[in-house]
Amino acid sequence: MRLDFGVSVDVCATKSPSFRVALGLVAALAFVAALAFVAALAFVAALVAAPAAARAKGPGCSPTRHAVAHHARGLIAKPQPPVPPVPCGMQTGYAGGESAIAVTNSRAVFYAPAVQATGGIRAQYFLGGNSGFARSTDLGRTWRFVLPISPNLDVPSNPLGRPGWPAWDQIDDKFYLDRGTGRLFWADPDLPSEAVIWTDDDGATWGYSLLPVGFGGEWTQVTTARPRTSRPSGYPTVVYACGEYDSVGRDVSSALEGDLCQKSLDGGRTWVVAGQGMFGSPTATHPQCGGKQESPNFSPWAAPDPEGRLYELLFCAQNTFLLRSDDEGATWPIHARVPFEIPHVGPGNTGSAELRTDARGNLYLAWTNPGNPDPNGGYAPGRLYLSTSTDAGRSWSRPLDVLAPGVQGLRTHFGT
Numbered sequence: 327m328r329l330d331f332g333v334s335v336d337v338c339a340t341k342s343p344s345f346r347v348a349l350g351l352v353a354a355l356a357f358v359a360a361l362a363f364v365a366a367l368a369f370v371a372a373l374v375a376a377p378a379a380a381r382a383k384g385p386g387c388s389p390t391r392h393a394v395a396h397h398a399r400g401l402i403a404k405p406q407p408p409v410p411p412v413p414c415g416m417q418t419g420y421a422g423g424e425s426a427i428a429v430t431n432s433r434a435v436f437y438a439p440a441v442q443a444t445g446g447i448r449a450q451y452f453l454g455g456n457s458g459f460a461r462s463t464d465l466g467r468t469w470r471f472v473l474p475i476s477p478n479l480d481v482p483s484n485p486l487g488r489p490g491w492p493a494w495d496q497i498d499d500k501f502y503l504d505r506g507t508g509r510l511f512w513a514d515p516d517l518p519s520e521a522v523i524w525t526d527d528d529g530a531t532w533g534y535s536l537l538p539v540g541f542g543g544e545w546t547q548v549t550t551a552r553p554r555t556s557r558p559s560g561y562p563t564v565v566y567a568c569g570e571y572d573s574v575g576r577d578v579s580s581a582l583e584g585d586l587c588q589k590s591l592d593g594g595r596t597w598v599v600a601g602q603g604m605f606g607s608p609t610a611t612h613p614q615c616g617g618k619q620e621s622p623n624f625s626p627w628a629a630p631d632p633e634g635r636l637y638e639l640l641f642c643a644q645n646t647f648l649l650r651s652d653d654e655g656a657t658w659p660i661h662a663r664v665p666f667e668i669p670h671v672g673p674g675n676t677g678s679a680e681l682r683t684d685a686r687g688n689l690y691l692a693w694t695n696p697g698n699p700d701p702n703g704g705y706a707p708g709r710l711y712l713s714t715s716t717d718a719g720r721s722w723s724r725p726l727d728v729l730a731p732g733v734q735g736l737r738t739h740f741g742t
C-alpha cells in the first residue's frame with residue numbers, strides 16, 4: 327500500500343497468519359525510511375478499529391488516499407480487494423527523530439521521542455531534558471505529552487520549555503511491549519549507564535533501573551522469553567536487554583564491535599551480567615569464521631521462540647550465520663548458515679538485517695540489498711527482501727522482493 331503523504335507501507339490481502347506477521351515486519355522496515363512523519367502510527371492504530379467504512383471517518387483518515395494491494399516485485403494485484411484499507415495519518419505536535427512506536431494492550435499509542443520546544447525551537451538535542459513520549463488514547467485524534475518516571479502531572483514550563491526525560495541521547499531508543507503481561511518497556515543510553523524503564527498502566531506510573539554494563543551502549547533492545555535455566559520472581563518471564571556494549575569504541579576500530587545480552591529475573595528491576603556471553607568482536611570466536619573478524623547485526627534484537635531460545639545474526643568471512651542461545655544468553659553457538667547475500671557494511675562491519683519470530687516459532691528475516699546502514703557512506707537504492715523459516719532456521723523460503731509499486735528503493739541505517 328502506498329500512503330500518498332510520504333510513507334510507504336506494504337499490505338497484501340491474505341488469509342495466512344504467518345504472511346500477515348511478515349507484512350507487519352516489512353511495514354515497520356518501510357516506516358523507518360520516512361520517520362519524519364507519523365502516518366504509519368495512525369495507520370497501525372486505525373487498523374485495530376474494525377470496518378473500512380468506519381476507518382474512513384476516523385482521525386486523519388481519507389478515502390481519497392489510495393491503498394494498493396500488490397504481489398512481490400511490485401506487481402499490482404488484479405483484481406484489487408473490494409474494500410481496501412484506508413490510510414490514516416496525523417501529526418503528534420512534537421518533534422522527533424529515529425522514532426519508535428508502540429500500541430499497548432488497551433490500544434493506547436506511544437510515540438517516542440516527543441521533543442518539546444526549547445527556547446521556542448522544536449529541535450532535538452543531546453544531553454537531553456526536553457523529551458518524553460507522545461500518547462494517544464483516541465486513535466491519534468489527540469496527543470498528550472508523557473513524562474516518564476514521574477507522577478505524569480503537567481510540569482510548569484520555564485524559559486527553556488517544559489522539563490522532560492533527562493536522557494543524554496533521545497534517539498536510538500526502543501519500545502518493547504510484553505503482550506502477555508501488558509508491560510511496556512523502553513531503553514535509553516543514559517548516564518551513568520543504560521536506563522530501562524517500564525509501565526503497567528499506559529504511562530501513569532513508571533519503574534526504573536540501570537543496566538550493569540550500559541554506557542556507550544547503543545541500540546539496546548528489550549525482549550522477554552520463557553525461562554529455561556532460571557526461576558523468575560514476581561514476573562513470569564525472563565527479560566533481556568541486548569545491545570552494543572561499546573558503540574564509542576566501535577567508531578574507533580571495527581575490532582571493538584560486539585553485542586552483549588543482560589537479563590532480569592524480576593521484570594526489569596535488577597539485572598544480571600555475569601555469565602552472559604558476548605557475540606561479535608573482540609572476545610567471541612566461532613570456528614566457522616576461520617579466524618576472521620566477527621560482527622553482530624546493527625539492530626541486536628534477540629528474537630525468542632516459544633521454548634525461550636534466543637536467535638541473533640552474526641556476520642563473518644562473507645557469510646551470515648544464525649546464532650542460537652539455549653541457555654538464556656550464556657553462550658551463542660552458530661546454529662545454521664543463512665543462505666543469502668546480506669550486506670554488512672555498517673559501522674564496525676555490522677549487518678543491516680531484521681530478524682523476528684512469532685508465537686509459533688517461525689523466523690522472519692528482512693534485509694536491503696545493497697545495504698545502506700552507514701549514515702556517512704554513499705547511497706544506493708536498496709531492494710527490500712523477505713524470507714521465512716518454519717524449522718528454526720535450518721531452511722528458508724525463497725526471498726521475496728516486497729517493495730511497493732513505484733518505490734525505487736530504501737535506505738535505512740537502523741532497525742525497528
